[in-house]
Amino acid sequence: MAGNGMIQSEGYPVNYGNNLNCSWTIRASAMEQVILTFSDVMLEDCEFCNCDYVQVLDGPDPSSPVIGTYCGENRRPFSVMSSGEALTVVFVTDASNEEGGLTGFRANYTSIPKCGGNYATMNGTITSPADLNNMYPNNADCVYQITVPAMYTIFLKVDRLILQDKSMETGCSDFLEVKETAMGTDLGKYCGEMDRFSVMTSQNTMWLRFSSDNTTTSQGFTVLWDVIENTRYYTNPTGMISSPSFGGMYPFNANITYTITLPAFKQVFLKFSVFDLEPEVVQDVASMPGQNCADLLEIYDSSGRLESYCGLRNPFSILSMNNSITLMFKSNLAINRRGFVAEYETIERNTVFTDYNGLITPPQYQGMYAHNLDINYTITRPQNEPILLSILNFEVQEPVNGTCLDYLQIGTETICGEQNPKTYIFYGSTSFRFKSDFFLSGAGFQAQYDVCNTTIMEDSGVLRSPGYPAVTYDNITCIYSLRQSQHRTFDIDFTKFDLPPKVNGMCDNYVKIIDPHSGDIEVATMEGGQMMKDTMLCGNRAPFNVTVQAREIRITYVSASGNNTIGFNLNFNITDIPTTTTPTTTTTTGIMTNRPTTSTTQAPPTSSTPGEGGPGTKDNTTSASLPIIIAIIVVSVLLFTVAVICIVKSKSSKNDSENLKILSVRRTRQSCAVLNPSYESNEELNRGELK
Known part of the structure; x- marks a missing residue:
């Protein structure tokens, strides 16, 4: 049959x-x-x-x-x-x-x-033999041998295992046995009904045996295998690493090495979002050599082993001392868990700041600074520019027996624990260092620096009073020169303005906006519910805007004493003046949506030489309206008519002497200057140097 x-x-x-x-x-x-x-x-x-x-x-x-x-x-x-x-x-x-x-x-x-056999493919599936009722038979004895290329190991995932239950007397009567070879390392004998799990070999072979006795049968098993590289290399500036089969349970007998290598003078910032390994050794299962952990993740760099971790941990991060870091993950044959997942990114070994202001924080993950930090921060500016360094928030590990294990070192001062805001003033450049160990972590610190007496050539940016909004400095004067190569429109938007109020009608702490060509700029703002015009701004003012047409604008900030105020913060944006608009000096006041706004427009006076002001000429006009503009146009037409008449009369006087011609021209120009104060004289004509 x-x-x-x-x-x-x-x-x-x-x-x-x-x-x-x-x-x-x-x-x-x-x-x-x-x-x-x-x-x-x-x-x-x-x-x-x-x-x-x-x-x-x-x-x-x-x-x-x-x-x-x-x-x-x-x-x-x-x-x-x-x-x-x-x-x-x-x-x-x-x-x-x-x-x-x-x-x-x-x-x-x-x-x-025939059940069992030899497999040499990179992946595949094995199922238990089944009868017509999809139950495995009694007396089954199937041996499976899997072999993959030498550079790989085998990752076996048991997707289904429903066998005869384990007996207290005889143990597993029906079972699936897993080894690296027939006479090699035993990776487990499994029976009964088990949830999905996985197991790895440490070499490129795996041996499986399925055996059943002559009593009860059940649904059997399904296993899948794939190849895996025991050593994984990462060289991209950012990336992610995880334990095998993350999203499920990591395999038994895992032994995987992850190596991240970045360019020289960089550091690896490693951030663990999930970390869940078997914490303690169970009965009859040996711990990792030299460790109390059952399953273990060890982290190394060129200086040696940095730390080892196991158990369940909250998110944490760690920084390498150099451009390379190695992780070794090992698991035993007892209990498996979710494993770990970590992202990494590149950090500059020494961080240098050159902007006119900035924010400095240590590498952090989910609000906690990294372990193993040793970072130098350097702020470099032109010589003699004051650098105002503000430590706004500070929370690191408390000192142990009077010794700071995690600390910030500024000059000769070492600070740790929790600190109130601190302020420092340096000139030209400064450096400071932050260091942390492998134990407790915290929120770290937030440092902010601002440079005084500096020239800013950027088209846009943010300016603030030093220490804003946490601290204020006493007895300082800061001048910020916003400079361009040609006349442009300066849009200055104060988003916050909180200085001490006037005392006896005078501002001890104030902000002034100055056009070096025309002087202090008068600004209309809302103060105490009233519209106020000032060139010296102090007190608490609603957000306001200033628009100026100039080549350079200087913002002067004087702080005598903060008196529980927070200073100011502004955004500036510099754009080209529309070519269809004739430069004028005007001041307009308007109301922007949800806040009062003052718009001030300034331009240099007309010059006999392009780009230069005429001698002794100064435009004192501070405001204009439509009727005034119309009047100016009418006066200009009249002046033009007078000039034409003067020229006609001059040509008709052929018998006049040369001195009379000069006198006539002088008187004509003097009469024009009376009608139009902005009319510019020609000194050569006035001296009689006609050609």
């Missing part, structure tokens, strides 16, 4: 006869095995099956090894499997059927590809 079929006792499902001795031999093709599934067994029940029985032999004849002998009543289906391509069934009855109503047996058979 071959393929699929059915056998049954004589007379089934009616009573079978006495003194029977029947046999069936089932043969499959080469490289196949036979599975025989009993759907019904109802025989005389005698001790040791000495009366009536059905016996299954593992081979083609009655002398083959016995797989199982069955008697009594068993209506629950069960299966047996041959180890080769043949199976023999023997049915024997005695001389009497004392119980009556016994129907005998019925069984179905099928042939399957």
Whole structure:
């Protein structure tokens, strides 16, 4: 017999006869095995099956090894499997059927590809042999050997495992056994019903054996394998690393190395968002060498081992001392958990700041500074420019026995623990250092620096009073020159203005906006609910805006005493003047949405030489309206008419002497200057130097 079929006792499902001795031999093709599934067994029940029985032999004849002998009543289906391509069934009855109503047996058979075998693919799936009811058979003994290229190890994921439960007396009767080789490292013997799990080899081979006894069967197992590199290299400036199978459970027997290498003079900033490893050693399972951890992540750089971690940890971060860092992850065979995931990024080994202001914080992750920090911060500005350094927030590990383990070192001062805001003043350049160990962490520090007496050439940016908004400095004067190469529009937007109020009508702390060409700029702002015009601004004012057309604007900040105020913050934006607009000096006041606004426009006076002011000429006009503009236009037309008449008269006086011509021109220009004060004289004409 071959393929699929059915056998049954004589007379089934009616009573079978006495003194029977029947046999069936089932043969499959080469490289196949036979599975025989009993759907019904109802025989005389005698001790040791000495009366009536059905016996299954593992081979083609009655002398083959016995797989199982069955008697009594068993209506629950069960299966047996041959180890080769043949199976023999023997049915024997005695001389009497004392119980009556016994129907005998019925069984179905099928042939399957021989279980077990050798696999050399990079990935694949293995399932337990199954009968027609999708249950694994009794007497199964399948061996699987997986081999992959030498540079890889094998990652085995057990997707389904439902076997006969483990017995207290005999242990696992049906089991899946995993080793690195047949005689190599034992990676576990698994039975019963288990959730998904995974296991790794430390080499490129894996050996599996599935075995079942002759009693209870179940649904079996499904495993998947893939290759994995035990050493992983990362060279990108940013990236992510994780334990194998992150999102599920990491495998048993993991041993993986991660190496991150960045360009010279960089540091690796590693941020762990999830960290969940087995914390403690369980009974009969050895701990990691030299450690109290069951599963372990060790971190190294060129200086040696930095730290090792296990258990469940809140998010944390760590910084390498140089441009390379190595992580080694190891797990045992007891308990697996979620594992870890970490992102990394590149950090400058020494951080240099050159802008006119800036914010400085240590590398942080989720509000906590990194372990193993040793960073130097340098602020460099032109010589003699004051640098005002403000430590706004400070919270690091408290000193231990009077010694700071995590600290900020500024000059000769070392600070740790929790500190109130601190202020420092340096000139030209300064450096300071922050260092942390591997234990406690905290919020760290937030430092801010601002440069005084500086020239800013940028088209846009932010200016603030030193220390804004946490601290104010006493007895300082800061001048910020916003300078451009040509006349442009300066838009200055004060988003916050909180200085001490006037005392006896005078501002001790104030801000002035100055056009170096025309002097202090008068600004209209809201103060105390009233519109006020000032050139010296102090007190608490609603947000306001100043617009000026100039080549350079100077903002002067004088602080005598802060008096619980926070200073000012402004944004500036410099744009080109529209070419269709004739430069004028005007001041306009308007109300912007949700806040009062003063817009001030300034331009240099007209010059006889482009780009230069005429001698002794100064434009004192501070405001204009539409009627005034119309009046100016009318006066200009009249002046033009007078000039034409003057020229006509001059040409008609042919008999006048040269001195009379000069006198006439002088008087004409003087009369023009009376009508129009902005009219510019020509000194060469006034001196009589006509050609």
